[in-house]
Amino acid sequence: MGNKRSLISGVVIAAMLAVSSWVPANAAMVSTEQLVNADAGHVREARVAQIQGFLARADVKQQLVAWGVAPDVADARVAKLSDSELEQLAMNIDQQPAGAGLIWVVGLVFIILIVLELVGVTHIFSRF
Amino acid sequence: MNQRRAFGLAVLFACVLGATGCALSPQLGKLPLGPVTAQPKLELTETPFFPQEIHQCGPAALATVLNADHVPVTPDALASEIYIPGREGALQAELLAAVRTHQRVAVRLAPRLEALLSPLSEQRPVLLLQNLGLKSLPAWHYAVIVGWDASANEIILRSGSKKRERLSLARFLQTWDLGERWAVVIADPTAPPPIAVTAHDWIAAVAPLEALKQNDRALTAYESAAQRWPGDALVWQALANARYAQRDLSGAEKALDAAVAIDADPAALNNLAQVRIERGCRADALAALDQIAEVPPTLAATIADTRTAAVALPAGSDAVCR
Numbered sequence: 001m002g003n004k005r006s007l008i009s010g011v012v013i014a015a016m017l018a019v020s021s022w023v024p025a026n027a028a029m030v031s032t033e034q035l036v037n038a039d040a041g042h043v044r045e046a047r048v049a050q051i052q053g054f055l056a057r058a059d060v061k062q063q064l065v066a067w068g069v070a071p072d073v074a075d076a077r078v079a080k081l082s083d084s085e086l087e088q089l090a091m092n093i094d095q096q097p098a099g100a101g102l103i104w105v106v107g108l109v110f111i112i113l114i115v116l117e118l119v120g121v122t123h124i125f126s127r128f
Numbered sequence: 129m130n131q132r133r134a135f136g137l138a139v140l141f142a143c144v145l146g147a148t149g150c151a152l153s154p155q156l157g158k159l160p161l162g163p164v165t166a167q168p169k170l171e172l173t174e175t176p177f178f179p180q181e182i183h184q185c186g187p188a189a190l191a192t193v194l195n196a197d198h199v200p201v202t203p204d205a206l207a208s209e210i211y212i213p214g215r216e217g218a219l220q221a222e223l224l225a226a227v228r229t230h231q232r233v234a235v236r237l238a239p240r241l242e243a244l245l246s247p248l249s250e251q252r253p254v255l256l257l258q259n260l261g262l263k264s265l266p267a268w269h270y271a272v273i274v275g276w277d278a279s280a281n282e283i284i285l286r287s288g289s290k291k292r293e294r295l296s297l298a299r300f301l302q303t304w305d306l307g308e309r310w311a312v313v314i315a316d317p318t319a320p321p322p323i324a325v326t327a328h329d330w331i332a333a334v335a336p337l338e339a340l341k342q343n344d345r346a347l348t349a350y351e352s353a354a355q356r357w358p359g360d361a362l363v364w365q366a367l368a369n370a371r372y373a374q375r376d377l378s379g380a381e382k383a384l385d386a387a388v389a390i391d392a393d394p395a396a397l398n399n400l401a402q403v404r405i406e407r408g409c410r411a412d413a414l415a416a417l418d419q420i421a422e423v424p425p426t427l428a429a430t431i432a433d434t435r436t437a438a439v440a441l442p443a444g445s446d447a448v449c450r
Binding site for chain 2: 028029030031032033034035036038064066067068069073077080081082083084085086088089093096097098099
């Protein structure tokens with residue numbers, strides 16, 4: 001427990017240090033990404049957003065690695081995500097649609113056709 | 129009773145899968161769709177085709193639209209950028225990010241059939257997410273719309289292993305609805321925006337380029353946005369930020385003046401004040417901050433910082449500002 005807590009505080013401190021080096025002297029400008037996200041209804045104070053972004057990056061990377069993406073590839077991939085994409089993924093990456101294939105759909109359609117046949121709605125197979 | 133229930137269930141399944149035409153089936157030719165009225169039959173036959181390997185419809189569909197926009201890239205190369213073995217698929221967010229690394233942007237299309245089909249009139253195929261399963265048991269699939277045929281009431285797609293899949297409009301709409309009507313068009317940020325996209329969606333697609341050190345491309349994209357949508361405040365704010373990033377302070381101030389004239393948005397006024405501070409214009413910076421009618425809580429700290437910086441400027445340095 002204590003270990004976990006110190007790990008978390010370590011990560012947060014590292015995040016803050018990293019953020020403070022990112023935040024340029026012109027931190028008072030509101031960025032275009034912030035503006036676009038504000039329209040979507042989830043604007044946050046800029047610095048909070050940056051710290052959350054840092055943590056989100058780590059979360060998403062960890063999940064990609066768990067799903068079989070090589071760690072160095074996962075790093076490069078996460079670096080390409082925008083803040084809002086990261087935020088979206090960090091919230092519910094495991095519930096996001098992952099476009100895949102049709103294999104099981106073909107099976108499902110077949111089963112349903114058989115069901116329709118059995119209850120007498122269709123007569124596709126009886127013709128053969 | 130049992131038989132009736134089974135029959136009802138079967139009909140329900142059939143409807144869900146679009147196997148029967150029991151719902152009112154929409155007709156392409158009868159809907160008020162500008163692009164279809166102009167061209168009842170359209171097919172982008174030149175669109176390349178990459179047959180999908182197992183589970184890899186994301187890389188295949190993405191390669192299709194990128195190659196159609198003259199980006200030579202193979203599905204295999206894209207797989208290492210977007211494919212996730214443990215999910216046997218690709219996430220939308222990673223797909224959008226991959227487009228940016230190939231010097232293009234993927235712009236979201238409004239969730240309407242007209243917006244979905246319009247890009248094809250400009251020779252742009254459309255990448256979309258379909259749910260080929262059920263709402264509670266989804267089967268996600270990426271495909272590319274390459275045409276329609278109003279007389280046959282069909283949408284034509286490059287999909288999976290099918291070079292030319294023809295879906296009835298009803299079935300197509302069903303898969304798109306269940307996929308939450310997600311669709312994007314690929315565009316070159318240095319060329320004028322596609323006709324069917326909104327200012328907001330164009331800016332949202334381009335903004336991440338700034339963080340990727342592609343500021344020149346973002347700037348060009350915002351400039352063409354300002355020509356297309358001169359009445360949109362967000363466009364001018366985006367243009368101002370890109371100019372500011374290139375240290376073009378007077379250009380940034382002009383764009384922000386235009387934004388504020390359209391909408392006295394607190395973020396725009398804050399940024400205008402910041403630009404004026406950096407130009408050494410204390411009174412003008414404070415004037416911009418004073419125009420903020422109500423400070424939103426999310427910007428409170430930023431606006432307070434800006435005001436502190438403005439107040440800290442030496443008074444009497446404003447002579448150069450007007």
